[in-house]
Amino acid sequence: MELKHKPSVLVFTDWYLPGFKAGGPISSMINMVEAIGSEVDFWIVCADSDYLDSTPYPHLEPLIWHQVGLAKVLYLPKGKRRFGFISILISRTHCNWIYINGLFSKAFSVFPLLAAKRLGKAAIVAPRGMLAPGALGIKSAKKRAFLKFFKTFGLYRSITFHATHTHEAGHILDNISENAKIVTLPNFSRKPKVDRTRISKSVGELNLLMVARLAPEKNIHFAMEVLSRVHAPAKVVLKCIGPVYDAQYASFCKDLAASLPSNITVEWKGPCNAAEIDDALSWAHLFFLPTLGENYGHSIVEALLAGVPVLISDTTPWSALQTYGLGADFPLGQVASFSDYISHISAMDDNQYLNEFQGVALKASQLVHLPLTRQGYKSLFA
Numbered sequence: 252m253e254l255k256h257k258p259s260v261l262v263f264t265d266w267y268l269p270g271f272k273a274g275g276p277i278s279s280m281i282n283m284v285e286a287i288g289s290e291v292d293f294w295i296v297c298a299d300s301d302y303l304d305s306t307p308y309p310h311l312e313p314l315i316w317h318q319v320g321l322a323k324v325l326y327l328p329k330g331k332r333r334f335g336f337i338s339i340l341i342s343r344t345h346c347n348w349i350y351i352n353g354l355f356s357k358a359f360s361v362f363p364l365l366a367a368k369r370l371g372k373a374a375i376v377a378p379r380g381m382l383a384p385g386a387l388g389i390k391s392a393k394k395r396a397f398l399k400f401f402k403t404f405g406l407y408r409s410i411t412f413h414a415t416h417t418h419e420a421g422h423i424l425d426n427i428s429e430n431a432k433i434v435t436l437p438n439f440s441r442k443p444k445v446d447r448t449r450i451s452k453s454v455g456e457l458n459l460l461m462v463a464r465l466a467p468e469k470n471i472h473f474a475m476e477v478l479s480r481v482h483a484p485a486k487v488v489l490k491c492i493g494p495v496y497d498a499q500y501a502s503f504c505k506d507l508a509a510s511l512p513s514n515i516t517v518e519w520k521g522p523c524n525a526a527e528i529d530d531a532l533s534w535a536h537l538f539f540l541p542t543l544g545e546n547y548g549h550s551i552v553e554a555l556l557a558g559v560p561v562l563i564s565d566t567t568p569w570s571a572l573q574t575y576g577l578g579a580d581f582p583l584g585q586v587a588s589f590s591d592y593i594s595h596i597s598a599m600d601d602n603q604y605l606n607e608f609q610g611v612a613l614k615a616s617q618l619v620h621l622p623l624t625r626q627g628y629k630s631l632f633a
Contacts, residue, residue, distance in 0.1 A: 258632040259292040261344050263337075263363040264352035266302050267295050268319050269311075272494045272522040273302035274464055276379050278549040279415075280352055281320075282439035286625055288321025291632050294344055295319075296337075297359070299326035302522075303494055332358035338366040348632055349374040350413075354381040355394060368406060375434075375631070377413040380546030382422035385468050385566065388543075398426055407431065413631070416568040419546045436627040437568075438547045440619050441525070443557040445533045452536055452604040457597040459489040460535035460559070462528060462550035465504060466496035468543045470564070473583065475507035475517075477541065480590035483514040485597040489539065490531055494522040532557040536604065537578070537596055541589060542566060555615035560608045562592055575614055576607070 264280050266273040284293050294316070299307040307313070307328065314331065316323045325340075341349065341363065349367040351374060353360045360376075367374040380386055387394055401407055407427050414420040414435045423431050450458070463469040471491070481487055495501040508517035523531070532538075538554035538561040545551065545567040552569070554561050560578035563569065572578045581588040599607065 257290060257292050259346040260348045260350050260632055261346040262293055262295040262350045262352060263359045264295065264297050265356050265359045267297040267324055269308060270301035271524045275547060275549045276352060278441065279379065279438050282441050283628065284320060284322045286439045287628050290629060293322040294346060295322050295324045296327055297324065299328050334362045334365065337362045341366045341372060342370055351376045352379065354378045355397060375411045375413050378423065382426045383544040383546060385543030389468060415547045434631055436631060437624055439624060440552045440556060443529045443532050443553050445529050445557040447533065447558045449533050452599060452601045454600045455484045455486055455597060457485065457487045457593065458534055458536045459487055459539045460531050461489060461539050462492045463540055464493040464496040465501035467500050470541045470543050471504045472507055473541045474539060475504060477586060477589040478511055478515045481515060481593050485594050486514050487593065487597060488516045490518045490520055492520045492523045492528060492531060532559055535559050537562055541583060556612055558612040560611055562589065577611055577614060
């Protein structure tokens with residue numbers, strides 16, 4: 252009887268465990284490995300420090316393979332993030348696929364793709380929302396020059412692109428090539444560990460939660476504008492969890508928060524690990540993220556799977572939320588719609604809140620379609 256070997260995938264990603272500050276990109280990889288790591292061998296190459304950190308992880312020796320959960324992980328120090336070293340690494344690691352988690356990182360996207368092309372290795376590139384209009388608008392000239400260079404020299408030819416939804420597939424066709432080979436598979440989602448029995452809802456009070464890095468594309472200043480229109484007697488507390496990506500923008504948002512009416516309180520918590528986020532989800536009545544765009548929105552999905560309704564913009568894959576009883580999504584031009592919705596939820600008593608948002612976690616799990624997603628990834632790497 253012939254034995255079937257598991258497919259083997261060499262992954263390049265800027266960050267992986269024990270890191271947690273990078274948000275969606277790191278969540279995408281962690282959740283994928285946890286979901287199918289028993290059926291696919293993952294070998295992950297990442298930085299030896301967390302997002303925005305310069306200090307390496309303590310007690311983790313670089314340049315050797317560590318068993319981390321269901322994956323083998325190699326932590327790459329700055330001195331080794333060179334094309335030559337990455338080429339040697341790829342040539343000596345015998346895997347069926349090179350999987351590149353991102354698009355514009357020199358060490359973990361550009362060099363691995365160039366090396367894979369040079370060595371004739373099959374590669375999959377996951378743009379992770381970096382081709383969305385909102386994301387491309389940040390440092391636009393540099394990113395478009397990069398894309399033009401890669402297209403001019405045919406460096407994306409024969410590459411498989413992994414899109415997480417049909418909108419992202421469209422972004423790939425628009426920005427890479429109308430003939431690009433695209434496989435569309437949603438991300439895996441983490442099921443938070445929460446205790447919703449801890450929370451009750453009093454009339455006139457609302458606990459809001461936002462999980463996002465402090466960056467312009469997350470549209471946090473817009474959230475402050477929305478809250479400025481939520482008037483007493485509504486008493487709102489917003490907890491903001493996430494690292495500072497843009498210091499100037501973060502300062503601007505904090506100044507806006509400081510000028511909000513006295514009935515609005517904003518708490519800046521910084522980056523938090525999964526357990527701390529789960530604790531915040533147990534506290535929250537409503538998750539709030541008026542983002543400029545998400546290719547998936549891990550924090551949104553995790554909130555829903557925790558049973559927390561969400562208030563988001565219409566620039567994510569998650570739409571018609573009011574139809575499903577999962578919260579609301581509005582166009583960003585409708586500031587009043589956001590503030591009116593917050594006031595509406597604030598005015599509810601406990602019974603009204605529970606009736607309005609009964610079964611959020613179950614409904615969300617039905618939307619995620621985990622068994623179909625798992626089979627799709629197994630087929631991708633077969």
